Amino acid sequence: MTKALEGVRVLDMTHVQSGPSATQLLAWLGADVIKLEAPSGDITRTQLRDLPDADSLYFTMLNCNKRSITLNTKTERGKELLTTLITRSDILVENFGPGAVDRMGFTWDHIHTINPRLIYASIKGFGDGPYTNFKAYEVVAQAMGGSMATTGFPDGPPLATGAQIGDSGTGIHTVAAILAALYQRETTGRGQRVNVAMQHAVLNLCRVKLRDQQRLTHGPLPEYPNDDFTNEVPRSGNASGGGQPGWAVKCAPGGPNDYVYVIVQPAGWKPITHLIGRPELADDPDWATPEARLPQLNKMFQLIEEWTTTLPKWDVLEQLNTHNIPCGPILSTKEIIEDPSLIANDMIIDVPHPQRGTFKTVGSPLKLSDSPTTITTSPLLGQHNEEIYINELGLGDEELRLLKSNGVI
Numbered sequence: 001m002t003k004a005l006e007g008v009r010v011l012d013m014t015h016v017q018s019g020p021s022a023t024q025l026l027a028w029l030g031a032d033v034i035k036l037e038a039p040s041g042d043i044t045r046t047q048l049r050d051l052p053d054a055d056s057l058y059f060t061m062l063n064c065n066k067r068s069i070t071l072n073t074k075t076e077r078g079k080e081l082l083t084t085l086i087t088r089s090d091i092l093v094e095n096f097g098p099g100a101v102d103r104m105g106f107t108w109d110h111i112h113t114i115n116p117r118l119i120y121a122s123i124k125g126f127g128d129g130p131y132t133n134f135k136a137y138e139v140v141a142q143a144m145g146g147s148m149a150t151t152g153f154p155d156g157p158p159l160a161t162g163a164q165i166g167d168s169g170t171g172i173h174t175v176a177a178i179l180a181a182l183y184q185r186e187t188t189g190r191g192q193r194v195n196v197a198m199q200h201a202v203l204n205l206c207r208v209k210l211r212d213q214q215r216l217t218h219g220p221l222p223e224y225p226n227d228d229f230t231n232e233v234p235r236s237g238n239a240s241g242g243g244q245p246g247w248a249v250k251c252a253p254g255g256p257n258d259y260v261y262v263i264v265q266p267a268g269w270k271p272i273t274h275l276i277g278r279p280e281l282a283d284d285p286d287w288a289t290p291e292a293r294l295p296q297l298n299k300m301f302q303l304i305e306e307w308t309t310t311l312p313k314w315d316v317l318e319q320l321n322t323h324n325i326p327c328g329p330i331l332s333t334k335e336i337i338e339d340p341s342l343i344a345n346d347m348i349i350d351v352p353h354p355q356r357g358t359f360k361t362v363g364s365p366l367k368l369s370d371s372p373t374t375i376t377t378s379p380l381l382g383q384h385n386e387e388i389y390i391n392e393l394g395l396g397d398e399e400l401r402l403l404k405s406n407g408v409i
Contacts, residue, residue: 003030004371008182010034011089012066015042017138017164018123018198019095020062021171026091026178027065028364028373034388035066036085038073039409041381054355060378061361064351068379069388070409073104077408082106084393086114090191091178095123098132108193119181121194123174136198141166145202150209152235154226159235170201209233212241225297239297247301248330251313257335260316262304263326266290271323276307346373353377385409 008031012023020035020042027033035042044059072078082104086092092111094101101107101122111120125136131144139160142148152159163169174196181192203210212221212233220229223245224236238261240246246263264272266289270282281287281303293300308316313329320327331339337360342348346363353359354377364373389395389409403409 001370001372004368005029005031008032008091009089010091010093011036011085013092013094013096013101014123015095016044017058017062017167018170018174019093020044021164021168022121022123022174022178023066023093024062024064025171025175025364025366028375029366029368030371031091033066034085034089034384035063035068035379036082037068037070037381039070039382039407041070045381051356055353055378055380057359060351060353060356060359063378064361064375066379067384067388068382069385070382072408075406075408077403077406079105081389081393081408083114086111086118088392089115089118090182091119091121093121093123093174093178097135098124112191116190117185118191119178119185119194120191121174121178121181121196123170124195124197126199127195127197131199136166138164138166141170141198141202145199146206146209147202150206150233150235153237154228154235156235165205166198166202169205170196170198173201173204208241222294244326245294245297245300246326247297247304249301249305249308249316251308251316252311254309257330257332258313259330260308260313260320261328261330262301262308262320264293264300264304265326268323268325269293272304272320272325275319275323276304278303349375351375351377354380382409 005026008026010023010026010031010033012019012033012035014020014023023033023035042059042063044062045055047056048058049056071081073082086106108120111118124132125134125141126132126144134140139148142160142165143158145166147165148158148160151161174194177194177196181194185191215221216229216231216233221233221241223239223241223243224234225239226234226236238246238248240263244263244265246261248259248261251258251260269288273279273282286292287300311319317327317329336342337348339348347365348360349363350358351361361375363375366373386400389400389403390397395403400409
């Protein structure tokens with residue numbers, strides 16, 4: 001089968017995580033992604049190494065299915081080669097600091113002149129304004145996008161989430177924008193500028209908290225277990241904050257991830273009362289309705305936890321699912337990487353690597369019936385220099401040797 005983005009060429013001028021996560025998704029969808037690196041390589045090739053003299057897992061897990069070339073874009077010949085690459089590409093993606101590509105001499109107006117059909121996507125930390133030149137990192141984006149202020153317990157500090165919503169979350173938003181621009185090009189014949197800010201992407205993921213900020217003007221939020229409310233959405237621990245209350249309850253034997261997240265829907269309350277050995281609460285007017293239970297959510301989940309702490313989480317899961325009660329065990333990273341269903345669904349896969357042997361990575365969450373994903377290893381630094389510069393751009397062997405000796409590649 002052909003791939004969804006077969007025939008689409010992406011010039012990948014990204015590094016670290018937000019940009020590479022976006023271009024990797026495009027590669028998984030079938031695009032030919034050429035990762036353009038400085039001769040020193042993406043910094044994450046050497047960051048957080050677990051094996052000496054091998055690309056780190058940080059790099060390999062974000063750069064599968066790509067080809068790598070090296071190019072010093074500060075040299076005149078490097079600028080000429082970059083111009084040629086731009087003319088042959090459909091999409092350019094970069095996540096340098098603000099103005100970095102402009103300072104190379106490649107403004108949007110210049111790029112659009114070189115290739116009017118090119119879609120030029122930039123990932124930055126922030127939009128235009130007082131934050132524009134702030135350095136952006138994963139947790140900085142979480143802090144300034146609304147996530148940290150609403151994550152944690154009321155009596156504790158704001159907390160970062162382990163999910164990389166600032167980096168990879170922005171990468172996913174960028175892919176959506178790129179695909180929309182690619183589709184629009186079919187009608188207009190023109191490329192366009194795509195800008196995605198990490199702060200904006202995190203804010204989009206925190207929209208329900210902005211919903212609740214507005215609801216606060218009409219009084220406390222009954223779906224939250226908090227005792228006190230100010231004029232800001234509070235941190236509410238593991239509460240769902242939605243229409244159906246939920247909480248992570250402890251299970252035996254009491255390890256750090258021996259928990260099950262339980263959601264109490266109206267139809268689930270009666271079977272829950274039987275499971276916890278308190279069937280009389282099913283018809284007790286102080287407990288029988290969602291309205292009666294809302295003011296005492298902490299007590300309700302305490303009652304449930306008195307039962308769950310006597311059982312392993314997998315037993316709790318089985319009994320709750322027997323009654324169609326929404327729930328899920330807290331899976332540790334070890335449990336996830338060994339989970340048979342995730343392996344069977346190609347979400348945890350083994351990828352051979354010429355330096356590392358084999359490494360595990362996350363498979364594509366995008367499942368298309370007519371565009372199956374085959375994940376191949378990340379490229380070594382400059383692995384495809386000869387293939388692209390000689391075979392595709394038409395440079396000679398001697399010129400390639402000189403470019404290398406002169407520090408251009």
